[in-house]
Amino acid sequence: MSTRAMSPVLLIGGSGQVGARAARALRRLHPDLPIAIAGRDARRAAAVAAEVGGPTTATTADVGRDDLGLERGASFSAVVALVKDEASNAVKRALADGVPHIAFSDFVSEIGPLVAHHVARPTRAPILMLGHVLGGTATMAALHLAQDLRSVDAIAIGCVISADDRGGPASEADFERSAQIGQAALVLQDGKWTWPRGDAAIRRFTDAEGVERVGQAYPLLDVVSLAAATDARSIRVDLAARDAAARGAGHVTELVVEVSGRGHDGSGARLRYDIVDADSYSRLSAYGVAIATERLLGLAGGPPVGPGLYNPESVLDPARVIARLEELGARVSRGGARG
The missing domain is CATH 3.40.50.720 (NAD(P)-binding Rossmann-like Domain)
Incomplete structure (x- = not known):
């Protein structure tokens, strides 16, 4: 049809x-x-x-x-x-x-x-x-990286948005609902599920331009998806805000996906995707x-x-999702280190 x-x-x-x-x-x-x-x-x-x-x-x-x-x-x-x-x-x-x-x-x-x-x-x-x-894009990027590893130990996802980027009314309602019910984020840490608060909910990571960001763990479904799909013992998703004036006019959204584990040759490996889109986080x-x-x-x-x-x-399919993101205009960069 x-x-x-x-x-x-x-x-x-x-x-x-x-x-x-x-x-x-x-x-x-x-x-x-x-x-x-x-x-x-x-x-x-x-x-x-x-x-x-x-x-x-x-x-x-x-x-x-x-x-x-x-x-x-x-x-x-x-x-x-x-x-x-x-x-x-x-x-x-x-x-x-x-x-x-x-x-x-x-x-x-x-x-x-x-x-x-x-x-x-x-x-x-x-x-x-x-x-x-970001509509499952981070989970699929993490799984695309995981395909190159024999085993996965940890997955860390960081999303950086402009401080004034709150999306539309529906996104605002989501943020407000989360705050009202006071829910902590769900995190897999050393093989155990935890609901961290306070300092335990904070993680520092480096964005696509090498700037250190302070992220807050968030209660999104990526952690349970990735826990079921991999053997990772530690998984978390963190959101960080960038000064609205830091990159000039307009919004920029950055997605940092890091996967660590063992390569097929048995050596340690840390793989990373940086996915950047020159728009509100709504577009990714x-x-x-x-x-x-x-x-x-x-x-x-x-x-x-x-x-x-x-x-x-x-x-x-993770590879198809990455290809589609590039086709639609997102900038995708891959890096990492072994040993």
Whole structure:
């Protein structure tokens, strides 16, 4: 089936900072793919749809409503929730229609409802948990490095954003929700799961330009994904803020992925990716959403994904993700040392 013959991909929150960028990325990757930009503000959704172009429509949607506020009888090829689905209405819709679903805004402590809906209807639709840093791009970069090692000891992910880069309203709500519930980050340390606070939640790392950054551990799903996919005994994700004026006008997002272990010859190895994008962190997140969406629909990397509950590493090929990021405009540099 051609992409033009498909029902639209529904982007709930598609007029937000991540959603609009995800729509643009999908349009670049698949010029004929129908996309539905859905948000509470019909005028804003229409403006994004007009900018994205191609077979793109606009509609209103509200995850707080049982019917999502969508027109009766509307059909979609996938339901992508780019805002917090607090009442699970988006996943319910995807399961009812038997179409792929991406859950983008769940922290590591919030996946219970999503898991329960899958358990209740395990054969209905593929559900992808994508509450990872920058849309799963860091996890896939780490796994790409891990492929070059015989064994993995530790994985450290650092994300550097501008201090004034808070994303759009949905991202702001995520930050506020995390602060309100006072949750600590989940970290794997020496083979044990811990929820560090205070000084234990701080890590210093070097960014792509050699500047030392002070990062704060964050409760994202990368740690559990990577723990299940590798034999690493230490895994953490840290976010650091850069002075807004440090690199001049505009936002720059840097992703530092470090993997250490043993090479195939038995020697020690430390491998690293620096992924840099000259935009708000929303754009790298959007790239991850777009890459995941095309994979679930079978538009790249293999046939459509069948029903199940997935992390990104379950369905995505690390090398393909890195290639897609470069194709979309991110700057990817690889380094490391052995011995």
